[in-house]
Amino acid sequence: MELVKVEDLRKYFEVRTFTLPFTKKPKLYVKAVDSVSFHINEGEIFGLAGESGCGKTTTGRCILRLIEPTSGRILYRGENILDYDKSKMRILRRRMQIIFQDPYESINPRMLIRDVVAEPLRVHKLASSEEELEDMVARALEDVKLVPPDDFMYRYPHELSGGQRQRVAIARALILNPEFIVADEPVSMLDVSIRAEILNVMLDLKEKYKLTYLFITHDLAVAKYFCDRLAIMYLGKIVEMGDVEEVIDNPLHPYTKALVAAIPVPDPKVKIGEIPIIGEVANPLNPPPGCRFHPRCVYAKDICKKEEPPLVEVKKGHFVACHLYSKG
Amino acid sequence: MRGVDVGVAAMPVLSVQDLKMYYLVERRGWVRAVDGVSFDLEKGEALGLVGESGCGKSSLGITILRILPFNAKIFGGKVVLEGKDILQMPEDKFRKEIRWKKISMVFQGAMNALNPVMRVGDQIAEAILLHEDVGRQEALERARNLLKLVGIDPSRANSYPHEFSGGMRQRAMIAMALACNPSVMIADEPTTALDVIVQAQILKLIKDIQRRLGISTILVTHDLSIVADLCDKVAVMYAGKIVELGPAEKIYYRPLHPYTAKLLGAVPSVKGKRRRLEFIPGAPPDLLYPPPGCRFHPRCPYAEEICKKEEPPMKEVNGVKVACHRVEELWNL
Ligand SMILES: Nc1ncnc2c1ncn2[C@@H]1O[C@H](COP(=O)(O)OP(=O)(O)O)[C@@H](O)[C@H]1O
Ligand SMILES: Nc1ncnc2c1ncn2[C@@H]1O[C@H](COP(=O)(O)OP(=O)(O)O)[C@@H](O)[C@H]1O
Ligand code: SF4
Ligand SMILES: [Mg+2]
Ligand SMILES: [Mg+2]
Numbered sequence: 001m002e003l004v005k006v007e008d009l010r011k012y013f014e015v016r017t018f019t020l021p022f023t024k025k026p027k028l029y030v031k032a033v034d035s036v037s038f039h040i041n042e043g044e045i046f047g048l049a050g051e052s053g054c055g056k057t058t059t060g061r062c063i064l065r066l067i068e069p070t071s072g073r074i075l076y077r078g079e080n081i082l083d084y085d086k087s088k089m090r091i092l093r094r095r096m097q098i099i100f101q102d103p104y105e106s107i108n109p110r111m112l113i114r115d116v117v118a119e120p121l122r123v124h125k126l127a128s129s130e131e132e133l134e135d136m137v138a139r140a141l142e143d144v145k146l147v148p149p150d151d152f153m154y155r156y157p158h159e160l161s162g163g164q165r166q167r168v169a170i171a172r173a174l175i176l177n178p179e180f181i182v183a184d185e186p187v188s189m190l191d192v193s194i195r196a197e198i199l200n201v202m203l204d205l206k207e208k209y210k211l212t213y214l215f216i217t218h219d220l221a222v223a224k225y226f227c228d229r230l231a232i233m234y235l236g237k238i239v240e241m242g243d244v245e246e247v248i249d250n251p252l253h254p255y256t257k258a259l260v261a262a263i264p265v266p267d268p269k270v271k272i273g274e275i276p277i278i279g280e281v282a283n284p285l286n287p288p289p290g291c292r293f294h295p296r297c298v299y300a301k302d303i304c305k306k307e308e309p310p311l312v313e314v315k316k317g318h319f320v321a322c323h324l325y326s327k328g
Numbered sequence: 329m330r331g332v333d334v335g336v337a338a339m340p341v342l343s344v345q346d347l348k349m350y351y352l353v354e355r356r357g358w359v360r361a362v363d364g365v366s367f368d369l370e371k372g373e374a375l376g377l378v379g380e381s382g383c384g385k386s387s388l389g390i391t392i393l394r395i396l397p398f399n400a401k402i403f404g405g406k407v408v409l410e411g412k413d414i415l416q417m418p419e420d421k422f423r424k425e426i427r428w429k430k431i432s433m434v435f436q437g438a439m440n441a442l443n444p445v446m447r448v449g450d451q452i453a454e455a456i457l458l459h460e461d462v463g464r465q466e467a468l469e470r471a472r473n474l475l476k477l478v479g480i481d482p483s484r485a486n487s488y489p490h491e492f493s494g495g496m497r498q499r500a501m502i503a504m505a506l507a508c509n510p511s512v513m514i515a516d517e518p519t520t521a522l523d524v525i526v527q528a529q530i531l532k533l534i535k536d537i538q539r540r541l542g543i544s545t546i547l548v549t550h551d552l553s554i555v556a557d558l559c560d561k562v563a564v565m566y567a568g569k570i571v572e573l574g575p576a577e578k579i580y581y582r583p584l585h586p587y588t589a590k591l592l593g594a595v596p597s598v599k600g601k602r603r604r605l606e607f608i609p610g611a612p613p614d615l616l617y618p619p620p621g622c623r624f625h626p627r628c629p630y631a632e633e634i635c636k637k638e639e640p641p642m643k644e645v646n647g648v649k650v651a652c653h654r655v656e657e658l659w660n661l
Contacts, residue, residue: 051524191550192550192594192595225600259525263553264528265556265599268580270556272528275529
């Protein structure tokens with residue numbers, strides 16, 4: 001069952017440019033997300049990966065309407081939430097939450113942990129008494145393995161380790177019993193020895209509460225352990241999408257191939273080889289015509305410079321946007 | 329040369345012996361960031377110094393290069409470069425002969441520290457002029473050659489840092505570290521802020537340079553995969569100390585220290601099968617109050633009484649140096 005469906009999502013940011021008086025310059029846009037479509041099944045972990053600036057965060061925030069998309073449709077249980085008014089959106093917000101890379105984006109450093117976690121309950125007026133509120137906070141802290149909860153409730157965020165703070169952010173996201181969570185690089189700032197602890201907590205919670213995740217990461221190794229399906233973005237577009245093992249072990253798009261080839265592995269006998277890619281990523285203000293990857297692609301053909309390749313299914317469930325795989 | 333009974337051929341380029349450097353934090357005491365660290369760096373070798381953030385890697389680098397902040401103090405040890413203890417050398421002499429000329433460093437995050445209003449070529453030339461008695465023209469010429477060496481078109485010497493991509497700026501920093509032909513280069517998290525494709529290109533550059541110029545390199549990083557790609561030898565650091573040291577293959581295929589073993593279990597590999605990763609419960613200790621005995625004992629699944637009381641000595645086991653009381657017993661060695 002599809003929980004979330006994104007159709008032709010676009011987000012263009014207008015950029016200010018310096019102009020002389022009386023000259024009319026065309027407005028410039030960063031096409032941060034440019035016609036992105038995918039769906040997330042209920043109970044699934046859908047990964048969104050790619051290098052910094054490719055549009056992952058913007059996509060995630062548009063889905064939650066934390067920023068307004070330029071165009072497109074976002075269906076949640078079949079309804080286009082871009083048509084929702086404020087009050088309908090407010091109710092929906094309880095079901096969709098976000099976890100940021102930096103826990104301080106959702107944690108007020110001057111609040112006690114208890115109040116940080118309880119804040120959404122207060123905002124939505126969901127606890128009938130202080131005791132009930134405290135009970136709910138304690139349960140949320142237990143869920144993220146901050147135990148015993150009494151040891152954490154009356155402390156301040158800075159008294160916790162980075163991993164513990166991220167668990168507080170997760171507890172806060174969970175307290176409203178959401179169904180869908182956007183996790184934007186939730187472990188990127190953490191050391192490797194504690195990363196897995198957070199990821200395992202997230203997996204346990206997913207089982208326990210039947211959650212669905214959109215997991216944003218720049219780290220394909222982490223994606224491989226955590227996600228069911230994976231989409232790779234390049235300059236605002238999805239270039240490849242499929243089961244995580246398919247995409248990583250058997251990449252089809254020339255960009256995904258380069259990305260996977262560039263990743264070091266923790267094995268001294270395996271060295272990074274030649275990386276099949278040319279030059280550096282283009283300026284997002286002025287993306288290349290045709291396939292946006294064509295100036296860097298070692299397989300580019302004539303058509304790649306002119307026509308944009310559509311995202312097509314080349315194997316069951318494995319989608320690629322590349323002319324090399326188009327029929328005919 | 330007397331006193332070097334192992335023979336000159338086997339003498340390491342750099343030998344760090346029981347080095348200690350602490351930071352004073354007002355009203356709280358000493359942060360024991362580098363606490364009895366020893367290792368040798370052989371000629372042309374790439375040593376990976378790996379550990380989690382805050383374990384003292386950068387502190388070790390700046391102690392070797394003697395560029396310490398005002399609140400730092402060296403509490404002992406030796407840094408022997410080509411047979412001479414350079415830790416005791418007068419600062420004047422150290423600046424003239426060692427820093428940058430024999431040992432240079434690519435600093436963590438330094439690619440964002442280039443002077444924004446100065447052309448890149450001039451900045452590299454400046455580094456040369458500061459350390460060597462050459463003319464401006466010659467320095468500029470060398471700067472251009474250095475840019476070429478690190479894969480940047482020499483004509484770009486006239487560009488400003490903002491005209492460079494992140495990867496190019498990092499290349500320029502490497503060029504600067506190579507400016508005076510050092511015998512040792514310390515690269516501190518040289519790819520941490522970069523995307524993975526650029527990272528791979530920078531790692532390749534470091535490998536190439538190391539091979540072509542025979543520079544001995546210390547690669548400082550938190551990333552075990554990067555070390556596996558680049559280094560022959562690995563030193564695993566935890567809470568201010570090296571806990572395991574040896575050839576990369578031995579360490580990765582048969583880690584002996586419980587910390588190394590657990591850490592490797594936590595590293596995801598893009599080539600691995602999907603599974604739940606392991607983690608190490610707890611967090612590294614505050615180095616103001618490091619735990620007694622083995623510093624890893626509060627997180628170690630194998631800790632026993634002795635581990636809480638006595639500091640484990642470095643022992644040589646199976647060609648690897650390990651600081652763990654129980655190592656033989658744990659692995660039936
Ligand atoms: N508020 C904004 N205004 C202008 N440009 C933005 C804004 N937010 C993001 N961008 C641009 O949009 C692109 C995508 O950004 P982002 O979604 O943050 O990428 P990612 O999360 O993949 O790193 C980048 O080029 C970024 O600079
Ligand atoms: N100038 C300083 N004053 C006090 N403590 C410091 C200073 N610099 C670093 N530290 C502390 O020293 C320890 C080691 O830090 P560092 O060498 O930067 O670790 P790493 O490079 O491994 O991340 C940390 O606990 C850090 O907080
Ligand atoms: S569409 Fe063409 S240019 Fe783009 S990635 Fe595929 S082959 Fe390369
Ligand atoms: Mg982002
Ligand atoms: Mg550091």
